[in-house]
Amino acid sequence: MNMQDSALLPAPATSGAPPRRSMWNRFYFGLFGGDFLGLIGMALLAVLVFVAAFGPLLVTHDPLLTTPDTLLPPSAEHWLGTDHFGRDVFSRTVTSLRIDFIVAGAGVSGAILIGSIIGLVCGYIGGWFDDLVMRLVDIIQSFPLLLVAMVLVLVMGPSVESIVVVTVLINIPIYARVIRGETLRKKNLEYIDAARCSGASEMSIVFRHLMPNTLSPIVVHGSLNLAAAVGNVAVLSFLGIGIRPPTPDLGVMVAEGTNYLVQGAWWMSICPGLVLATTIFSLNLMGDWLEGRLDPRRSAA
Template identity: 40%
Template sequence: MVQQSPVAGTIRKPVNPRVESYKNLWRRLRKNKAAVVGGLLILVFLVAGIIGPYLTTQDPNLPQISIKLQGPSAEHWFGTDNYGRDIFTRIIHGMGITMTVGFFSVALGGIIGVFLGIVSGYYGGKLDTVIMRIMDILLAFPGILLALAIVSVLGGSLTNLIIAVGVFSVPAFARIVRGSTLSVRRLEYIDAVKALGASDARIIFKHILPNVMSPIIVQLTLRIATAVLTASGLSFLGLGAPPPTPEWGAMLSEGRAYMQQAPHLVLFPGLMIVLFVLAFNIFGDGLRDALDPKMNK
C-alpha cells in the first residue's frame, strides 16, 4: 500500500516487511565484529574451495620423492610432505572436501531432525514419546563415538563419513525444533487456522516451519563446525576418506610421524581446521544474538 508523506506532493514508497527484517538483521549482525570476521573467513573458505583447485598448478596426489619433507619456500608455500607432494595444493583441494562433508552431513541431519522435531512437537502424545526416547538414546552416546560406530559398520569412505556425521546431528535438530514447535503450536492464530479447516501439512509448512527457522539457521551454522571437527577426527583415525585423498584430518594423521623432523606437515592442516571451526562458531554465535529478540531490546 502506498503511503502519503506529511510533506504535500510527495509519496513514500511501500515498505516490504521481509526486506526490512533482513536489513535489520544485517544491521544487528555487523555490530558484532567477531561475527563479521567469522563471516569473512567463511566467504574466503567458500571461494577458495570452489575456484582454488582450478588455480593451482600442481597435482595434489603426485609424489615427488626428490623434494620430500621440504620446508615452506617461495615455490612450496606450505612445504612438501613425506611423499614430496605440495601441502598448499593439498590443503586447497582438501578445502572442498571439508566443506562437502560439513555441509552435506549437516543438511542430512537437519532435514531428518527438523522433520522429526516438528512432527513430534505438533502431534505430541505417544508419537512424541517414541521419537524423543529414540533421540535420547542417540544423545546418550558421545557424538564422535556414535559416528565412529556407524563408520566402522559401513566402512571408511567419504559417503559413509557424511552419513555417520549426519546421523549424530539428528538429535540436536530434533530437540531444538520440537521445543520451538511446542511454543508456536500454542499461539492463538494456529487455533484460528485450524478452525478455518487448514490441513495439518499446510499448518506445519506454512505457519509453523517459518516461525521456527531462526533456531534452525543458527543450529545449522554451529553444527557445521562440529561436523567438520568430527569428520577430521574420523579421518585422523583412518575411517574417513581413503588415501591419497587430501582431507585435512588424514593429512594430520600422515604427518604425525614427522612432527619433530618436519612440523609443517601437521602445522598447516591443523591450523586450517582450527580456522574453519572457529569461523563457523563465532559467526553462529553472532547470528544467534542477531536473531534473538531478547538480545536486541
C-alpha cells in the same frame, strides 16, 4: 465505508525518513549491529568458502601426485612445502578444505532435514507417538560419536559416505529436540488457530504455518554445529576411521604430519592444522553473531 474512515486510516508504520548513513555504517551497524568479531568471522569464512569452492582452480599441483621432492620446506614452487610423498601441501590443504566442507555440510544439512521433520511432527502430534520417537532419539544421542563411527565404518566400509552418515546420525537429536521445543511453543499461538479457522488442512498448518516459524534457531545451531562437524570429520580421519588416505583431508594431513614433526617438517601438520582451527573459529564467530542477530529481543528493536 464513508468519509470518516479515510481519516481513520492509520498512519504508516514507519515514521519519517530515517537519517542518512554511509554505506559502511549501514553495513556495519545495520547488518552486524556493531559486532566486530562477527564481522571478522564472516570475513574469514568468506575467504575459506571461496577457497573451498574454487579449490580445483586454485591448486598449483595435483594434490595426489607423488614426486621425488619429499619434505621440501615452503618455497616459491611449493608455497607450503611438500610432504613425505613429495605432494604439494598447499594443493592438498585446499582440496581437503573442500572435501571437509562438503562432508560436514552434507552431514549437517541431512541432520537438519531429518531432525526438523522428526521434531516438527513429534511436537505437533504429541501423545504416545511423541514419547516413542523422542525416546529413540535419546538412544541415538546416548551413543558416543566414536562408537557410532566405528560401527558404521565397519558396516559401510571406510568412505566419505559413511562419514556423512555418521555426521547426520549424530546430529539428528540436536535438531529434533530444538524444533520439537519450538513447535510446542508455537503450535498453540493464535495465528495457528487463525490458519485453522481459515480452513487450512493439518498438512498446511504443519508445513506452511508452523515450520517457517520454528526454523530460526536452526540457523544458529547449524553454524555452531557445522564448526563441530568439521572438527569431528578431522578427528575421525586423524584417528583413521574417517576419510582414508590418499584422499586429502585436514585431519589426515595433521595425522601424517605429526610423524615428521621431529624431523623438522613442521609445515606438514601446522598448515592444515591452522586452516582447520581458522575454519572452526570463524564458524563459531558466525554462530555467535547470528545468535545475537536473531535474538527476538534484539531484532525487535
